[in-house]
Amino acid sequence: MRETPFRCVKVKVRLILEYDGSFFSGWQSQANAHTVQSELGRSLEVYLHSLAKREGIALETLPKLTASGRTDAGVHALGQVVSFEWPAELPFDRSRCCAALNGISSRGLGVLAAEECSDTFDARFSAHTKRYFYRILLRSHGGQGLYHGRVWHLDRRLDVAAMAAAAKHFRGTHDFSAFRAADCTAKTTVRTLEQSQLARVDRNELRYFVQGTGFLKQMVRIIVGTLVEVGLGRLSAAEIPGVIASLERSSAGETAPACGLYLEWVRYTEPAA
């Protein structure tokens, strides 16, 4: 009897993840490294095998996990989105799946939601807008207490008004060639930022909020490093358009540490289900 592939119903699942980046060597699986993708993959494997055993079937392949984008080692996420194809022969239950993955995963990784989504949904290619924020802790001493690995601790005085003015220049559509890592492989370097704003959110904390349709590798961290140059008086806010126009990485500031960066959320063009 011939197989009838058109009758096979694909089940696609999307997960919302929160993670503490200090526990992981980034998103992407690598040999000999504890990454979010490998940890989540391992938990999913354990859970799917337990389901398969209960159903009395053998799992042939394991799903391939796709995230909205990679995050570097040390970068945190409050709402990373991951999609994968659920084995059609196994039952899917939102709440049980979520509870099981949380129960199996190691410290630092939390699964906030698991839900069925349209079979055309792809966490990476369907992503429409992303928002990140970056935390800077300003105080003289004690960066290794409660905030260790969660902020960029700076013990220098910064001109916050100048930094806020500089941040506004990144809004809109620009060629961000000056703001990408040397090994960034993106084909196009033009990106649009809908929001680029620096604010003092607490007596000794600055936060940079940035929202856009896409980001180049290390783009947010290089923008933050450049804003700190402005804060230190080494660059003026008015010089930012020139730095952007230079298209030269060397005109921008250094790359801010990964530990201050948080992927806040990802928005999609198509609804979940």
Place this chain on the structure above:
Amino acid sequence: MRETPFRCVKVKVRLILEYDGSFFSGWQSQANAHTVQSELGRSLEVYLHSLAKREGIALETLPKLTASGRTDAGVHALGQVVSFEWPAELPFDRSRCCAALNGISSRGLGVLAAEECSDTFDARFSAHTKRYFYRILLRSHGGQGLYHGRVWHLDRRLDVAAMAAAAKHFRGTHDFSAFRAADCTAKTTVRTLEQSQLARVDRNELRYFVQGTGFLKQMVRIIVGTLVEVGLGRLSAAEIPGVIASLERSSAGETAPACGLYLEWVRYTEPAA
């Protein structure tokens, strides 16, 4: 020649500490445990010995560290205060002392400030008012992500208005016998709370703020456990005065986990210098 002890100038130092309680087995030194007191004592020992070596003198004794109060294993501090007698034969420099202690101490402990204070100052006995807060994270899944060890994660629906009403009943002067650990050794059980307030500080975070002249062992955690009983509908806000008046530990709720509790600050009757 006779010694003239009255000419000896005592130098007392006070430190402001921040710590992530998940790294420590509480404040108090204990055999075979990594505590805040032992970690800070070790760092201070290394620093004082390096100073003594430079001055060409031998240190006879090491200072005894006094905190404003003990904190249990897992409890965090944003402004714990510690005092000790500085060896009079060694120079004291605020900024160097602070930087050295931070450089030597292990992850999780930050020294925010080091300053000379009056020689009658005692971090414990001069303490006038303390403020704590307690964080409750309300969401269905994922307590082990970014908030692991920093909040009490509850996946139940809570009646926040009832909890807020219940919190107010703790204000004022009461005998808090029903709200102390079985092994609490305090001689008097009457305490005064100037503030006792529960508020939603974020979409899925409740925070309980409490301020008073003194606290019994695990008092804040038992109050929070009792407020959660109210939130779950097992107790009404109007029943709180009766629970307090019972003086019975068994009338109150369970002890909330240590990891949600933060010692925010301590105020003193006498100024620092």
